[in-house]
Amino acid sequence: MIIMSEPSWIFAMDDDELLKNGLELVFPGGNPVLLIKTAGGEVFAMMNKCAHASCPMMGGALEGYILECPCHYWKFDVRTGEYLEDREITIPTYLCKVEDGKVFVKIAQKQ
Numbered sequence: 001m002i003i004m005s006e007p008s009w010i011f012a013m014d015d016d017e018l019l020k021n022g023l024e025l026v027f028p029g030g031n032p033v034l035l036i037k038t039a040g041g042e043v044f045a046m047m048n049k050c051a052h053a054s055c056p057m058m059g060g061a062l063e064g065y066i067l068e069c070p071c072h073y074w075k076f077d078v079r080t081g082e083y084l085e086d087r088e089i090t091i092p093t094y095l096c097k098v099e100d101g102k103v104f105v106k107i108a109q110k111q
Contacts, residue, residue, distance in 0.1 A: 009097070009104040016101060018043065023067075025058045028105045033094060034058055035103060036078045038065065044078040045094040045105045051076075051083060057091070 010028035012035060018024050021039040025032065025048055034048040034057050046067075048057050055071035062068075066084070068075050075084045076091055083089040095106040 007095075007106045007108045009106050012045070012096070012103045012105045014101060015043070015098045015103050018103060021062055023058055023060065023062060025056075026105075029107050031107050033105055033107070035096070035105075036062060036067065038062070038078075043096055043098055043103055045096040046076075046078060046081050047092045047094075049091065050074060051081075051089050051091050 012026045012028045012033065013024060018035055018037045020037050020041055022037050024035045026035055032048045033045050036044045050057055050069040050071065052069065052072055052074050055069055057067060057069060059070035060067045065078050066075050067078050076082065081091040081093040097104050
């Protein structure tokens with residue numbers, strides 16, 4: 001049985017390596033996480049699978065806070081993970097922060 005402990009902040013990458021209006025797939029704690037940096041420099045983190053058909057979101061197009069799935073063009077808000085056409089459908093998101101030029105993601109660790 002896998003028990004999840006309290007989430008902890010895990011280093012994901014250096015902030016200056018994440019380009020504005022860019023996406024980067026990282027694996028903090030072995031978890032596939034898509035980091036997103038908006039044109040304004042805000043950083044968000046979400047699972048790298050579309051809620052529709054598990055398509056990788058890494059190849060998606062980012063416009064403002066909206067990330068479009070590259071497979072079927074579903075659009076999701078990177079702040080909440082919500083699908084714009086039906087907000088009950090979501091992609092899991094993670095808390096993230098930038099400190100001292102480093103991006104950290106908050107993920108529950110397996111024990």
